[in-house]
Amino acid sequence: xxxxxxxxxxxxxxxxxxxxxxxxxxxxxxxxxxxxxxxxxxxxxxxxxxxxxxxxxxxxxxxxxxxxxxxxxxxxxxxxxxxxxxxxxxxxxxxxxxxxxxxxxxxxxxxxxxxxxxxxxxxxxxxxxxxxxxxxxxxxxxxxxxxxxxxxxxxxxxxxxxxxxxxxxxxxxxxxxxxxxxxxxxxxxxxxxxxxxxxxxxxxxxxxxxxxxxxxxxxxxxxxxxxxxxxxxxxxxxxxxxxxxxxxxxxxxxxxxxxxxxxxxxxxxxxxxxxxxxxxxxxxxxxxxxxxxxxxxxxxxxxxxxxxxxxxxxxxxxxxxxxxxxxxxxxxxxxxxxxxxxxxxxxxxxxxxxxxxxxxxxxxxxxxxxxxxxxxxxxxxxxxxxxxxxxxxxxxxxxxxxxxxxxxxxxxxxxxxxxxxxxxxxxxxxxxxxxxxxxxxxxxxxxxxxxxxxx
Ligand code: PHE
Numbered sequence: 001x002x003x004x005x006x007x008x009x010x011x012x013x014x015x016x017x018x019x020x021x022x023x024x025x026x027x028x029x030x031x032x033x034x035x036x037x038x039x040x041x042x043x044x045x046x047x048x049x050x051x052x053x054x055x056x057x058x059x060x061x062x063x064x065x066x067x068x069x070x071x072x073x074x075x076x077x078x079x080x081x082x083x084x085x086x087x088x089x090x091x092x093x094x095x096x097x098x099x100x101x102x103x104x105x106x107x108x109x110x111x112x113x114x115x116x117x118x119x120x121x122x123x124x125x126x127x128x129x130x131x132x133x134x135x136x137x138x139x140x141x142x143x144x145x146x147x148x149x150x151x152x153x154x155x156x157x158x159x160x161x162x163x164x165x166x167x168x169x170x171x172x173x174x175x176x177x178x179x180x181x182x183x184x185x186x187x188x189x190x191x192x193x194x195x196x197x198x199x200x201x202x203x204x205x206x207x208x209x210x211x212x213x214x215x216x217x218x219x220x221x222x223x224x225x226x227x228x229x230x231x232x233x234x235x236x237x238x239x240x241x242x243x244x245x246x247x248x249x250x251x252x253x254x255x256x257x258x259x260x261x262x263x264x265x266x267x268x269x270x271x272x273x274x275x276x277x278x279x280x281x282x283x284x285x286x287x288x289x290x291x292x293x294x295x296x297x298x299x300x301x302x303x304x305x306x307x308x309x310x311x312x313x314x315x316x317x318x319x320x321x322x323x324x325x326x327x328x329x330x331x332x333x334x335x336x337x338x339x340x341x342x343x344x345x346x347x348x349x350x351x352x353x354x355x356x357x358x359x360x361x362x363x364x365x366x367x368x369x370x371x372x373x374x375x376x377x378x379x380x381x382x383x384x385x386x387x388x389x390x391x392x393x394x395x396x397x398x399x400x401x402x403x404x405x406x407x408x409x410x411x412x413x414x415x416x417x418x419x420x421x422x423x424x425x426x427x428x429x430x431x432x433x434x435x436x437x438x439x440x441x442x443x444x445x446x447x448x449x450x451x452x453x454x455x
Pocket of ligand 1: 028029030031032033034102105230231232233234236238324325327328
């Protein structure tokens with residue numbers, strides 16, 4: 001395929017190269033879900049057994065829905081609401097829900113993005129060198145409760161997003177992702193090698209890879225499926241929106257499966273970079289969200305060239321978060337451009353302000369609103385639970401229904417094979433999974449997540 005074939009057709013921008021598109025989608029997928037959420041959720045759910053359930057969820061549900069969403073998005077060639085509702089207007093509702101959920105998601109994702117900037121500065125200035133674990137913990141504790149300070153870093157992180165989005169698909173998203181993603185991979189490999197060569201790392205590897213099924217309950221499965229959705233950016237409109245900027249001359253299954261494999265590899269490697277180090281220093285892997293902000297800095301403070309590796313880690317963290325959050329912002333920005341005929345710049349600024357305001361409750365939940373709980377969850381966790389365990393699987397379910405029960409089978413086939421330009425040997429498997437098995441599994445997950453079904 002030659003690149004010029006992929007370039008702008010009509011007035012709508014398109015990704016310039018296949019590589020650029022794959023890097024952008026992989027950039028959306030690889031993010032805090034891999035580096036922050038995956039290791040700590042694995043920690044909380046007992047290691048190896050969780051990893052296995054997660055891998056099964058990724059390959060049965062995640063990869064299937066990823067292709068479904070890409071197909072819906074590219075077929076729509078527009079915003080996510082239009083894409084879901086193109087043949088049946090009722091399906092505009094899940095399209096709209098995904099847009100709301102992804103905006104809510106961005107509002108708390110930004111906060112963690114902001115934390116990484118603060119940590120990068122602290123680590124590079126040697127603040128963690130030679131201090132005790134208790135002191136590291138109190139740095140974290142004091143930082144997150146200081147809401148005005150966190151707000152400043154959140155705003156800086158958000159502003160970088162706004163700038164990239166204003167620049168557009170090729171000059172902003174494609175360019176940033178094409179530079180950042182390969183660099184991230186190299187950084188990650190260096191970090192894995194550093195972690196695995198620490199004395200005592202072996203136990204961590206064993207814990208990480210050895211399954212203990214006695215810890216598995218219904219909530220483990222909900223968490224694994226929620227994580228599969230989160231990490232592949234599913235049920236959020238992000239895949240559909242990016243695919244809407246992809247030329248019909250590209251093979252969708254190829255692009256989709258390369259992204260699924262890259263993302264899974266990065267998650268597993270991130271676990272390998274983090275968990276052995278955690279064990280080498282005898283800290284509890286079930287630390288929760290603080291894992292990378294408490295445990296890791298104390299480790300970096302104790303190893304040779306720790307400030308260097310630490311700075312590398314948080315730079316990695318920052319860029320991985322950035323290439324994901326831009327894909328979140330792009331969902332609603334595309335909507336405003338298409339539906340409200342708004343200029344890109346104006347749409348990006350308006351949505352950034354919305355995101356910022358929505359971010360106030362989760363931000364404050366670390367500080368003076370920490371006592372507020374709804375359904376037994378703090379505000380930050382409530383946002384996360386609503387997005388990952390409820391909205392994403394619901395929108396994923398809607399996507400499966402759209403492709404297999406609303407569209408004609410031939411329309412779906414033409415879309416995923418680019419009108420028979422590419423052979424897709426797994427078509428029937430994918431189609432039947434999407435039509436029967438995945439919807440049933442998602443309904444079960446949804447019922448379990450909402451507490452209606454108890455397993
Ligand atoms: N996949 C991203 C991550 O793992 C999160 C994300 C979700 C991005 C939904 C876009 C849309 O961090």
